[in-house]
Amino acid sequence: MTTTTLDWNRTYRAGDHHKYWELSQPSAELVGFLAALGPGAGRPALDIGCGTGWDTLALAGAGYRVTGVDISEEALHLARARAAENAPEESGDGSSRPAFEQADVRRLPFEDASFDLLIDRGCLHHLGEEDRERYARETARVLRPRGILYLRGSRVNTFPFKPLTAELLRRHFAPNGFEASPLLPFQLQTDAMSLPAHACVLTRTDAERSATP
Secondary structure, three states: OOHHHOOHHHHHHOOOHHHHOOOOOOOHHHHHHHHHHOOOOOOEEEEEOOOOOHHHHHHHHOOOEEEEEEOOHHHHHHHHHHHHHHOOOOOOOOOOOOEEEEOEOOEOOOOOOOEEEEEEEOOHHHOOHHHHHHHHHHHHHHEEEEEEEEEEEEOOOOOOOOOOOHHHHHHHHHHHOEEEOOOEEEEEEOOOOEEEEEEEEEEEOOOOOOOOO
């Protein structure tokens, strides 16, 4: 299963996101991660699979100049409305209200080395094997050297999730120029459920990526 096999616009219009993955606030694990990183100071960040935008808003609140992307325009409509009500005003630290764009993570519409920080809460774990390789290549491409991808995904192999594992990191991310932290288990909480998950910090190295066949 990949993200393209689901009609995400219909899913959001039907309100199914409230049953499975919606939050009523930024995710707790991201808030803790951003607190440890320190102020964003206007650095560019990307929220991959931003959904209705709570984590995008957390990045903006931490001082990042953030863009949220999602494959669903319906999700982005909800995210823009949420940002209009909750986003911080532009401030002297270089941050601003978040931007939102419709985009496919396999073909991101950004130039090389555009971002210092990428975050993903539940996008990768919907992708099949071929699409995971494309994901790794694209995230490596848009990250600056020493930039960070903060990745969170299921640790169980149950429909519709494909697990985030150490083997996945070795197979797809290491050849594309990433160094990975240990996988840390946690419970990925939503308003309606809890999913056994892994969190991982991937750092883009200065080394060139392996050539694409």
